Amino acid sequence: xxxxxxxxxxxxxxxxxxxxxxxxxxxxxxxxxxxxxxxxxxxxxxxxxxxxxxxxxxxxxxxxxxxxxxxxxxxxxxxxxxxxxxxxxxxxxxxxxxxxxxxxxxxxxxxxxxxxxxxxxxxxxxxxxxxxxxxxxxxxxxxxxxxxxxxxxxxxxxxxxx
Numbered sequence: 001x002x003x004x005x006x007x008x009x010x011x012x013x014x015x016x017x018x019x020x021x022x023x024x025x026x027x028x029x030x031x032x033x034x035x036x037x038x039x040x041x042x043x044x045x046x047x048x049x050x051x052x053x054x055x056x057x058x059x060x061x062x063x064x065x066x067x068x069x070x071x072x073x074x075x076x077x078x079x080x081x082x083x084x085x086x087x088x089x090x091x092x093x094x095x096x097x098x099x100x101x102x103x104x105x106x107x108x109x110x111x112x113x114x115x116x117x118x119x120x121x122x123x124x125x126x127x128x129x130x131x132x133x134x135x136x137x138x139x140x141x142x143x144x145x146x147x148x149x150x151x152x153x154x155x156x157x158x159x160x161x162x
Contacts (some may be wrong), residue, residue, distance in 0.1 A: 048114045
């Protein structure tokens with residue numbers, strides 16, 4: 001079994017290796033949180049587009065189909081019922097309004113879902129929390145090193161960070 005950087009588990013790793021490993025993991029965490037924010041934003045945009053599309057379709061149906069549908073429906077009702085033609089036109093208009101209301105309600109449902117979604121805010125809060133934890137992190141106390149060993153550790157850190 002080995003550590004993420006390939007060194008065997010249980011063996012002592014240098015400060016440079018530990019720092020490089022922590023930097024890599026931190027970078028990976030930040031990239032993953034950005035990808036999560038993008039995915040949640042994409043979902044919110046998709047919901048908003050669906051809502052806008054439903055509103056647009058409702059408006060188009062109401063505007064463009066009213067004359068043709070009203071005439072066809074009114075004359076159809078008149079043929080089947082022998083009612084006054086004005087009442088038949090009112091009934092055909094009511095049917096078109098009912099369809100538009102149903103589509104508008106679908107648009108409202110999707111708009112509320114898009115508004116309730118707090119995806120990017122959740123990711124931002126998570127990133128702030130991660131940054132807060134890392135700011136409060138303290139290095140593990142190390143035993144006193146000899147002058148020669150201390151110089152080697154500093155050189156290892158310098159090599160790994162460049």
